[in-house]
Amino acid sequence: MNNHVLRPLLVVILLVVLVLIVRAFYVPKSFGVHQRGYMYGWYRDANVEDWKKFKVKYQGTDYCKDCHAKNHETIMMTPHAIIPCEDCHGPAVDHPSDPAKLTIDKSRELCLRCHYPLAYPTSGRANIRGVDPEKHNPGMECSLCHNPHKPGLEGLK
Amino acid sequence: MISRRDFIKKTVIGVAGASIPVAALELLTPRRLRAEKEDKSRVRWVFLVDTYKCVGCGMCVKACKLENEIPYDANVTRTWVERYVTTKDGKVHADTPKGARDGFITSKIDLGTDGSLDIRKEDIDKAFFVPKLCNQCENPPCVQVCPVGATYQAPDGVVLVDRSWCIGCGYCIMGCPYGVRFFHPVYHTAEKCNFCYHRINKGLQTACVQACPFGARRIGNIKDPRDPVAKIITTERVAILKEEYGTKPQVYYIGLDKEVK
Structure with missing residues (x-):
């Protein structure tokens, strides 16, 4: 064969070998089919x-109930028993070491997530008692009068 | 020399064989998924949503964003809740303000830049909430289109994204018929619900399932015959989203309606 064929061929072969070498180092061993x-x-x-090592933040009600037994017991006797602690108290993460104190969401908006009245048939929302936030003591935190752990009217502060 | 008879024979056999698509030979149902026991993996995660139980509080969305480190105020989320309101004039109104991160605390339907629409209680024919999340399809189109192998289906059926491998081309975001994918605002890679992979592998519930006070969301293993979720999916009436796409989604719904897409 002539030189003008062999030379470019050699260059191409070199390039292919180079790509294969780089690939062997660059692509992780566990990559494949x-x-x-x-x-x-x-x-x-x-x-x-x-992905399995990703940090867990929401620890669940069982994580809370031993140290906060009294609070857990109180809420368990009410319709609010179905609400996990962390929905209002925030994710526990590594509490009590980190964070030492959880921030409770006491906003009206939190309560309204369920208690804004939406009479939607075929949705569970229709069965939850609600208040009109514009007429019912606007601007005040619900927990000033209502105890979220004793939501019945006998639990009013 | 090939004879004319042989030539015609072989041609007929060849054409007949080539005209059977591989897909025609395959039929995948929840029952078959469960039955495939020789399979290396004994787990196939599936999800069950009961739309009758959902009240639209959005605690699942809040929990998901905090658990999975999705920037809280960015308008992207791995799971969201949609509200559907059908009025007496036959119109369907749907919204999901901020993906329902803050729940539905008004009767006004969010119309985006067009403002909002208040619907009188008397005009409502039916209204309900539908939580959405990744369907972890058995035939995930998002995985097929990934040019670099950054998104894939793990042996237990969950579709994951390798953040270190994703080049951010966005094909998967376009390829998903359910619109569950988006770019992570911090990592700039494709992001999606992964059934809280870190939690379900530790025996925990997903963050959204745990945060739901009403039991509207449940996760289960379709390959475990004693699993209560698997039992409901295989023996009761459940529906899936966009069946016609052939993606074989593995999030099953109770009480789905034709308006829901």
């Missing part, structure tokens, strides 16, 4: 473990 085949299962397997 996995269980579901090339179409759905072509990925870096180590990423699955990365």
Whole structure:
């Protein structure tokens, strides 16, 4: 074969080898075709473990109930028993070490999420008692009068 | 030399064989998913939403954003709640202000830049809330279109995004028929609900399931015959979203209506 064919061919072969070498170092070992085949299962397997290590913030009512037994007991006897602690108190994360104190959301808007009256048939919302926030003591925090852990009228402060 | 008879025979066989699409040979139902026991993975996560129970409080959206570190005030969210109001004149009104992060605390329907629309109680025919999240499809189109293998289906069915591998091309965001994907405002990579992968693998519920006071959201394993969610999906009347796309979504709904897309 002539030189004008061989030389570019050599350059091309070198380039291909170079790409293959770079690829061998750059692409992580766990990257490849996995269980579901090339179409759905072509990925870096180590990423699955990365996601499993993500930090849990919402710890759940069971995490709270031992130290805050009294509060837990009170609310458990009311219709508000279904509301997880962290919905109003915020995510526990590593409480009590971090954060030492949780910030309670006492805004009217929080209560209105359920207690703004929307009489929507076929939705559970229709069965929740509501108030018109523009007529019912506007501007005042609900918890000034109502105890969210004893939401019945006998629990009024 | 090939004879004329052989030539015609082989042509007919060839054309007949080529005209059967691979998809025609496959039929995937929840029951079959459960039955595939030889499968390496014993888990296939599925989700069940009961729209009758949802009151539109949006605690699930709030919990999801805080749990999964989605910037709270950015108008993106992995899960959201839609409100549907059908009036007596046959019109359907739907909204999801801020993805219902703050719930629905007004009867006014949010029309975006067109303001809002207050509907009188007497005019309502039906009205309800529909929580939405990633369907973790059995045939995820978002995964098919990813050119770099950054998004994929884990062996337990959950579709994940590799943030270190994503180049931010946005094909998957366009490819998802359910519109569940968006760019993460901090990482600038594709972002989506992953059924709280870090939680379900520790035996916890997803953040949205745990935050829901009414039990409107539930997660389960369709391959476990004793799983209460799997039992409902396989024995009761449930619906899925956009069945016609063939994506085989794995979020099942109780009380879905034709207006919901």
